[in-house]
Amino acid sequence: MVREKFTQIYARAAERKGGEAELESLLATPLSPQELNTISDARWLAAFTQKVFQCGMSWRVVRSKWQNFEEVFFGFDIEKMLLIPNDMWERKATDPAIIRHLGKVMTIAENAQMIHEAALAHGSFSAMVADWPQEDIIGLWRYLKRNGKRLGGNTGPYTLRVMGKDTFILSHDVEAYLRNTGIIDGGRDTQKSLLASQAAFNDWQQETGRPLCQISQIIAFSSGDNRM
Structure with a gap:
């Protein structure tokens, strides 16, 4: 099958959205590598955690409780996450201020470890993401799936998109x-x-x-x- 020219795809999308100006207004703009490098590792952990909790749940409910998550998990500070013992994770998973789900809460510890290891190798997790070539973005998806927890499927890619990585x-x-x-x-x-x-x-x-x-x-x- 001959692949469509993108001009054909674009024209069809513009028609469906009410014109080129309207279509362009809907499109995302990714961050530059320099801008990505300014994102702290804690913000990456927060973003992954939010997407993990949104899977199978109401996004509105997760967002409504998000400030509580930030407080319960110390702003997702990586060093603090790595110091939390298992029994404390279990207690936090029963805190009514957040959404109580032990399996999803435990992803915070594992994804904090992934981010920490990437930072040791690259200087920061953001540096690794910023330097990852666009022509192999599926390689970054694979990295998140293999090294993180519950970041397979579209969870990892959607988090990258939200954080500004082009994907x-x-x-x-x-x-x-x-x-x-x-x-x-x-x-x-x-x-x-x-x-x-x-x-x-x-x-x-x-x-x-x-x-x-x-x-x-x-x-x-x-x-x-x-x-x-």
């Missing part, structure tokens, strides 16, 4: 487009599908000069159930 997202609409055009034909998270997705996004990025996040959004807006 595409294999959302339902994007995955459906890739399947319908024959770019992927197996499981979404298989190595074959991830490599094929990365190759397609790399091609579109060379064609357009746009960041991966915008390409991903435009593809999603061009198809699926997101009409105005």
